[in-house]
Amino acid sequence: MSTEERFDTLFKALGHRARRRILDLIKDGPRTTGALCEVLTDLDRCTVMQHLSVLEKAGLVVVERRGRERWNHLDALPIHDVQKRWIGPYAAHAIGMLSDLEGLAETDSEALPEGATDKTNA
Template sequence: MSSESKDDPVFKALAHHRRREILDLLKDAPRTTGALCEMFPGMDRCTVMQHLKVLEEAELVVARKEGRERWNHLNSLPIKQIYDRWISAYAGHALSILDRLRNDLEGQPE
């Protein structure tokens, strides 16, 4: 599987604002599915579970069952891999353009 096709589930998972909110909550600490459901009173439990399933398929969330509770943990490695592959590669180019623009505006030679 190419890196792009491995990245697709991550981009899909990050595309929905509710899933990003769930990741933000899990960034602070692991949470039970029940606790996550309580934090989204406008969504029913089934919808929260569907969002968690998409996050798990993208390997952004790892779920562990402890007794009767299901604990959800953030796995930030796929986001780091996206950053390394896509963002950092383009950030250097963008910074060089901004540096050139600053020099042009200040009238400094490169």
């Protein structure tokens, strides 16, 4: 599967509200499918299983079977890949702009004559 196909699968998985709710439920620790069904009362077990299957195909959920139980673990690595590709570069650019602005503000305040005050802070 190409990188673009993996991102398509990931965004499809994240595009549904129920799947995002499932990820929210397992972000602090794994849960069994039964435990998820108990919380997601508006969905039947079959629908929960279908959503888990989509999340698993996207690499967001790793399934561990313990006897008859199916434990669903969050794998945040695909989300990290999104952060690295799109969010990280923009955040770095924004931080750079803020740093430049801070530098300009410090330079401007140093340029004020002695005893003068910056009226923008009033």
